[in-house]
Amino acid sequence: DTAVSQTPKYLVTQMGNDKSIKCEQNLGHDTMYWYKQDSKKFLKIMFSYNNKELIINETVPNRFSPKSPDKAHLNLHINSLELGDSAVYFCASRPGQGAFDNEQFFGPGTRLTVL
């Protein structure tokens, strides 16, 4: 009965590879996010989707491409992985856009290590 789940939990890969991280939420929420937490523990938003539509696309390399097949899923595909992409990636969801409610539900994170 996990609310927000991510797979895989750990991902180790070589530079230049392409990889995907999957996220699913069973909360019925309309809005989903991807965050990146670097080695210095800064947690920064990357993308936001509302009902399968891209709402926010922060300044991230275009090697990162989110895909939302339905409002319960938001996957993150990364092309040509670089060393600097090593981080923990968190998926999150929220009931709706426009509400004065800052409660987001975060997944357990995916630790990506690029060698």
Place this chain on the structure above:
Amino acid sequence: LAKTTQPISMDSYEGQEVNITCSHNNIATNDYITWYQQFPSQGPRFIIQGYKTKVTNEVASLFIPADRKSSTLSLPRVSLSDTAVYYCLVGDGRDGGSQGNLIFGKGTKLSVKP
């Protein structure tokens, strides 16, 4: 974007009350104040949110003075399991709104000792 400033770290002992203060001098009229908790190797978890005065839930209390330029998260009788990083954020909660959707700073690393 309203910037927040909070202590980098705090130490406490079990059973004590812990108060973590956050400064947000540029808070906008529509901004709410939200606190999150993050344990190692886990995603952040929502603790409490408020607009003004005092908010209390089963986990914590949030005190917000009239000018709203600061806020204080109060954790009553902490235990070892409260050791975590605590983030203070301000924003209006709308995607694309003033807070740019939850900008997390470095937070306050709370260490609770026996």
